[in-house]
Amino acid sequence: MTEERLSFQAEVSKLLDIVVHSLYSDRRIFLRELISNASDACDKLRYEALTNPALREGSDDFRITLKVDADAKTIEIADNGIGMNRQDLIDNLGTIARSGTEAFVKQLQAAGKSGDASQIGQFGVGFYSSFMVANTVEVFTRRAGESEGWHWTSDGGGEFSIGEAEVAAPGTRIVLHLREDASEFLEAWRLKSTVKTYSDHIAIPVVLLGTEEKDGKTEDTAETLNEASALWTRPRSEITPEQYKEFYHHVGHAFDEPWHTVHFKAEGAIEYTGLLFIPSQKPFDLFQPERKTHVKLYVNRVFITDEAPDLLPSYLRFMRGIVDSSDLPLNVSREMLQHNPVLRKIQGGLVKRILSDLKKRAEANAEDYAAFWDIFGAVLKEGIYEDHERRQEVLELARFRSSTTDGWVSLADYKARMKTGQDTIYYITGDDPEVLKRSPQLEGFRAKGVEVLLLTDPVDEFWINSVPDFQDTPLKSAASSVEGLDEIAGPDASDETTTEDKAPADQIETLTKALKETLGDAVKDVRASSRLKESPVCLVAEDGGMSLHLERMLKQAGQAGIGLGSAAGRILEINPAHPLIKGMAARTAQGTPDSLADMGQLLLDQARIVEGEAPADPVAFARRLSTVMAGAL
Numbered sequence: 001m002t003e004e005r006l007s008f009q010a011e012v013s014k015l016l017d018i019v020v021h022s023l024y025s026d027r028r029i030f031l032r033e034l035i036s037n038a039s040d041a042c043d044k045l046r047y048e049a050l051t052n053p054a055l056r057e058g059s060d061d062f063r064i065t066l067k068v069d070a071d072a073k074t075i076e077i078a079d080n081g082i083g084m085n086r087q088d089l090i091d092n093l094g095t096i097a098r099s100g101t102e103a104f105v106k107q108l109q110a111a112g113k114s115g116d117a118s119q120i121g122q123f124g125v126g127f128y129s130s131f132m133v134a135n136t137v138e139v140f141t142r143r144a145g146e147s148e149g150w151h152w153t154s155d156g157g158g159e160f161s162i163g164e165a166e167v168a169a170p171g172t173r174i175v176l177h178l179r180e181d182a183s184e185f186l187e188a189w190r191l192k193s194t195v196k197t198y199s200d201h202i203a204i205p206v207v208l209l210g211t212e213e214k215d216g217k218t219e220d221t222a223e224t225l226n227e228a229s230a231l232w233t234r235p236r237s238e239i240t241p242e243q244y245k246e247f248y249h250h251v252g253h254a255f256d257e258p259w260h261t262v263h264f265k266a267e268g269a270i271e272y273t274g275l276l277f278i279p280s281q282k283p284f285d286l287f288q289p290e291r292k293t294h295v296k297l298y299v300n301r302v303f304i305t306d307e308a309p310d311l312l313p314s315y316l317r318f319m320r321g322i323v324d325s326s327d328l329p330l331n332v333s334r335e336m337l338q339h340n341p342v343l344r345k346i347q348g349g350l351v352k353r354i355l356s357d358l359k360k361r362a363e364a365n366a367e368d369y370a371a372f373w374d375i376f377g378a379v380l381k382e383g384i385y386e387d388h389e390r391r392q393e394v395l396e397l398a399r400f401r402s403s404t405t406d407g408w409v410s411l412a413d414y415k416a417r418m419k420t421g422q423d424t425i426y427y428i429t430g431d432d433p434e435v436l437k438r439s440p441q442l443e444g445f446r447a448k449g450v451e452v453l454l455l456t457d458p459v460d461e462f463w464i465n466s467v468p469d470f471q472d473t474p475l476k477s478a479a480s481s482v483e484g485l486d487e488i489a490g491p492d493a494s495d496e497t498t499t500e501d502k503a504p505a506d507q508i509e510t511l512t513k514a515l516k517e518t519l520g521d522a523v524k525d526v527r528a529s530s531r532l533k534e535s536p537v538c539l540v541a542e543d544g545g546m547s548l549h550l551e552r553m554l555k556q557a558g559q560a561g562i563g564l565g566s567a568a569g570r571i572l573e574i575n576p577a578h579p580l581i582k583g584m585a586a587r588t589a590q591g592t593p594d595s596l597a598d599m600g601q602l603l604l605d606q607a608r609i610v611e612g613e614a615p616a617d618p619v620a621f622a623r624r625l626s627t628v629m630a631g632a633l
């Protein structure tokens with residue numbers, strides 16, 4: 001039979017190079033990966049056979065077998081699961097299917113050869129981890145429902161071969177030709193302890209096949225190495241933290257410690273068991289829109305799907321684990337799961353449980369909760385606008401950066417320390433908390449010691465407008481109106497800007513009018529400000545209008561119709577107590593000077609630059625600046 005040689009996708013070759021050449025700290029994980037794949041393959045076949053029983057006709061019960069041949073220096077891992085056809089082999093064992101792993105390999109490539117290969121333990125190298133212990137890997141496989149069998153082989157270089165092969169029954173058998181330095185895995189005790197450590201939670205029996213001498217005869221033996229019952233069906237008291245962790249690794253395709261583990265049984269109108277995890281590391285594809293839920297749905301311990309659309313809302317997409325219910329029909333098709341009322345009820349129960357667990361963890365240990373919030377806060381906040389019913393709960397869980405303290409602040413913390421006379425929660429949106437803290441819009445708030453929440457996640461722009469208040473205290477942008485700031489008691493009344501410090505009101509009025517005239521459509525309005533203390537000018541958004549930050553975000557995202565520098569709701573505020581503004585006001589009161597047009601444009605450009613924007617016309621900006629500097633000599 002002819003074998004065809006094919007090349008690995010470039011990323012696979014790179015990954016294999018890393019796998020083979022890195023001194024991997026714990027090579028035993030190859031067995032965990034292969035057993036995990038075998039178990040997934042059995043789950044898939046069990047599901048497909050629900051609607052097509054012919055696929056399982058005449059088959060034995062599902063099981064995964066291990067076999068050692070000490071003379072040939074091989075180990076075999078076989079399953080009677082779904083199997084693969086030629087195209088499956090090319091797609092699955094020639095490319096990297098998992099986006100996280102692909103992103104990781106690209107990152108290593110970008111870092112050059114010096115990339116830290118020790119990190120690979122955190123990522124799924126899956127099947128390719130075989131090459132940590134084997135110099136040649138063979139796969140014999142046949143897809144359930146098909147008659148041709150296939151042989152795949154590779155030495156972990158740049159290529160693999162595929163050819164037809166006799167394969168007696170559907171399933172997959174992987175033969176590892178062990179490297180000289182991996183012969184320890186030929187020892188049965190080594191395999192047994194590895195399975196016990198990493199794969200005990202696997203619900204399908206993992207059986208070690210062997211022989212023993214009895215009464216002068218050689219007899220075949222079959223020893224089941226794992227518990228072989230679904231982990232979530234066992235009593236909590238009998239499951240160790242290690243077993244929970246290994247199950248999380250298997251079910252979540254994850255390699256970190258779970259930050260949170262919750263195992264519970266819901267009893268009542270609808271019964272189900274949940275075993276759910278929150279990761280402690282950020283998954284690569286957390287913000288990819290096509291990302292679906294990673295919680296697997298089982299019905300009476302039969303795997304149904306890991307893409308049940310309504311199992312969890314998208315703002316909890318970081319959750320991993322399983323849900324098993326006996327209240328769904330076993331032959332439920334994936335299509336039937338769309339808008340399924342039972343699933344909806346389960347979702348309600350899961351969300352309630354997860355949010356209440358988060359609340360408990362937040363109350364128990366703020367620092368520990370911050371570790372969760374750092375990674376998943378931006379995702380959880382999507383719930384504020386997606387889940388009206390639970391908006392208050394999610395708001396209570398939300399944490400923010402603040403202009404007056406380091407670390408994370410809750411809305412309740414903020415309210416508890418509001419100043420006398422303050423009846424509003426102030427916030428400002430932007431990209432960088434450090435830049436926001438220093439922004440001119442906050443000068444008045446700083447002078448009075450009024451705390452402002454710094455909202456720096458893109459998602460903040462989307463929920464903030466739909467939340468008028470938190471527990472009856474209104475939320476307002478500090479970058480639009482400063483209403484109410486005057487009523488708040490400052491730390492020291494002598495710090496207040498007095499009328500004597502400011503340019504006379506009539507002069508300011510003349511100046512604002514002249515500036516408005518010269519700036520034309522570039523701003524919506526020019527007005528005297530009570531917020532500015534050190535800066536001469538700043539840009540603010542019109543009350544109820546789009547924030548400057550959102551305007552920039554939309555512009556960057558290429559939204560049509562939004563032009564930077566457009567007047568769209570932008571107001572230029574001037575500081576009547578600033579020497580420059582005072583000087584300009586006094587001069588303009590005697591008649592508008594020729595230089596006012598240039599100075600007005602420069603002030604506006606300055607306000608734009610402080611916002612992190614470019615001057616509207618950089619060439620004109622440079623020319624004006626030179627003219628003004630020359631005039632000052």
Ligand SMILES: Nc1ncnc2c1ncn2[C@@H]1O[C@H](COP(=O)(O)OP(=O)(O)OP(=O)(O)O)[C@@H](O)[C@H]1O
Binds near residue numbers: 079092101124254
């Ligand atoms: N024993 C098997 N039977 C059937 N298909 C398999 C088997 N082993 C691997 N596959 C297929 O090959 C694919 C790639 O496997 P691989 O282990 O590289 O990645 P994965 O299991 O998807 O993710 P992970 O990186 O978390 O292991 C699997 O998704 C599956 O489709």
